[in-house]
Amino acid sequence: MKGLILALQFLTRLPLPRVEADGTAFAAAMRWFPAAGLMIGGLVAGAAWAGAWIDAWIGALLALVAWVCVTGALHLDGLADLADATSAAHKNRERLLAVLADPHVGAMGATAVALQLIAKLVLLHGLVESKAFAALLLIPFAARIGPLLWSRWLPPLHDGLGAQFRAVIRPADLALWGVMLLAVAFWMPALLAMAPLAGLWGWWILTRIGGISGDSHGAGIELLESGLLLTVIVWARAS
Structure with missing residues (x-):
């Protein structure tokens, strides 16, 4: 339970009891990321359901607001940082790393966040219109299995949070969440x-940047969520 609380403290802005933990215990909380995703998904689905009583667009907007607020825009921040860094990567690798470490948001970062929010709003509308509220519950869960895969597969970009995650993710963790994903x-x-979406992102990170970082995890979660929203809509329309 301590690991779940730590994961929720890291991934959300939910009011939670204070838990003391050292660096190793904090990193190990990553094993609970998918469970934290279920709680995020529950809030997003609830907001979408409530708004849908008025209009599908209202439901989509409330769901998006809930998604951003409960996560504190944490993953959007990673997306912005990565967009800024990759736009500077044509100069040299040192420039990429310097921009990635810069907390300020540039034009490419702001553009990436704006496009991501627009995409999520449109995709959420499609799910709300189809009353696919269960999908909104499960998508944040599935997307947060991605960081566990990337941590085991990809080398850390630098000696930071990504390196700590790599040391604590075990094959048993991947197997547990993999079985749960197959079940749902x-x-x-x-x-x-x-x-395949997580594999594609991992391949891009490896070939373009050379290693995974906290920002790459956050950006990957955002893009996985959008990709899964689109996939669920396409599957529903094709069925």
Whole structure:
């Protein structure tokens, strides 16, 4: 339970009891990221359901606001940092790392966040219109399996949070959440798109940047969520 509380403290802005932990225990809380995703998904789905009583667009907007507020825009920040850094990567690797470490948001970062929010709003509208509230519960869960995969697969970009995550993720953790994903995918097969989408992001990070960082994890979660929203809509329309 301590690990779950630490994961929620890191990934959300929910009011939680204070828990003391050292660096190793904090990093190990990553094993609980998918469970934290279920709680995030519950709040997003609840907001969408409430707003849908008025209008599908209202439901989509409330869901998006809930998504941003409960996560504190944490992953959007990573997306912005990575967009700024990769736009500077044509100069040299040192420039990329310097921009990635810069807390300020540039033009490319702001553009990436704006496009991501627009995309999520449109995709959320499609799900709300189809009354696919269960998908909104499960998508944040599935997307947060991605960081566990990237931590085991990709080398850390630098000696930071990404390196700590790599040391604590065990094959048993991947197996546990993989089995849970297969279980829910029996009912919602579109969620299996998480695997190729996460693999594509990991390949891009490896070839473009050379290693995973906290910002890359955050950006990857954002893009996985959008990809899964789209996949669920396409699957529903094709079924």
